[in-house]
Amino acid sequence: MLSADEFPGGAGTPGVAAFTAEPLAGVLRVSPAAAQSLLADTVDLVHRLPRLWDQVQALEVAVWKARRIATATRSLSLEAARWVDRQMIGAAGSIGAAALDRLIALAVARVDPAGQKEKEAAERAKWDVDLTHPRGWAGTSQLTAVGDTVALGEVMDRISADADALAGAGDADTVGARRVKALLSLAREGVDQLAFGFAAADAAASKTGRGRPRQALKLYVHASLADLATLAAGSGSDDTAVAEVERLGPITSDLLKQWSGVTRVTVTPVLDLADAPWSPRHDPPPRMREHVVLRHRGCVFPFCGRDARSGDLDHVIPWDPDAPSGPAKPGTTPDNLAPLCRRHHRAKTDGRWRYVVLTDPAADPPGDPNNRPGHPPDHLWTGPHGETFLVTGGPTVTLGDP
DSSP states (O other): OOOOOBOOSOTTOOOBOTTOHHHHHHHHTSOHHHHHHHHHHHHHHHHTOHHHHHHHHTTSSOHHHHHHHHHHTTTSOHHHHHHHHHHTTTTSTTOOHHHHHHHHHHHHHHHOHHHHHHHHHHHHTTOEEEEEOOTTOSSOOEEEEEOOHHHHHHHHHHHHHHHHHHHHTTOOSOHHHHHHHHHHHHHTTTTSGGGGTHHHHHHHHHHHTOOOOOOOOOOOEEOOHHHHHHHHTOTTOOOOOEEEETTTEEEEHHHHHHHHHHSOOOOOOOOOTTOOOOOSSSSOOHHHHHHHHHHHOBOOSTTOOOBGGGSEEEESSOOOTTSOSSTTSTTSSGGGEEEEOHHHHHHHHHSOOEEEEOOOGGGOOTTOTTOSTTOOOOEEEEOTTSOEEEEOSSOEEEEEOO
């Protein structure tokens, strides 16, 4: 009697003959579970994520990335999986594992906001504080805390600020040891705070007129106008929108409203990424830097994509202090600035790598799918041996070898 077909893939995928994974596992020399996972990812890619499958066959997206996306979207409906598939066009090819996971999580959350709310509630159930004593104990133990991102961020800011104050008061311990002291003081606040030197720190602060700094955790939230409208509707709204917390992942409007109600929030003006501000200085002002970072989000060196906030802004056309002042002076507009991580800034300066900007965002043809205000320009790189790469808003494209 023949066994019924198995359905390793998600909704909308066909079945495969029972026990297909076992002979495949033998050929590949992997476990049957690994072979079954490979089957599931394959049928999902072919039947639920066809655009991604096309990119894999064209060698534009690595197999491991495609499988990661297939696994993460398996619980979605066929329609939702196809929506995620469309969002991944040109986006997954040249980013690393961490950025890919955030991209997948954001796409899945936006197509299934109810599922994101459930995930946030499930994560809350994991909150805990735990003290562990290692083997070979010598007076040192480990305290770990799992909890609300904003709350723990504020605690960490407080600890870091107090550790800096201890250093200003003459404490010669390492920064880690001073943070432990600050944490203990925070727990014992009002009891034996003087034991760790805060009286001296406050006395020193009173002479300079500067007290110990207090900071609010700063999160960069990217949301559409529709998301903001949902957020502004208040807690009575039945709609749940999903925004993105930069470098962290997706967040529902419900949790964002909750955070806004319990912590200090800084509202900054909305940046029009299609605008072209100009400054007479070599270094761009903070608002212009934010403009460039929001437009690109990552290092524009081939296959890099490191976080733009932690790197440098490179002048595509070198800034000339002797050039006549005015809007035409190079180096003073977002279109003449590109984010590069420190290593690749050095590669461009000292390593014989060169690049030019190819795309004028304002000149995109009406039918161009990338025709949207603020779309980042493309960068054509030439390596020290003549190799060429095109870095777009999506994947890096290898154009030619020397």
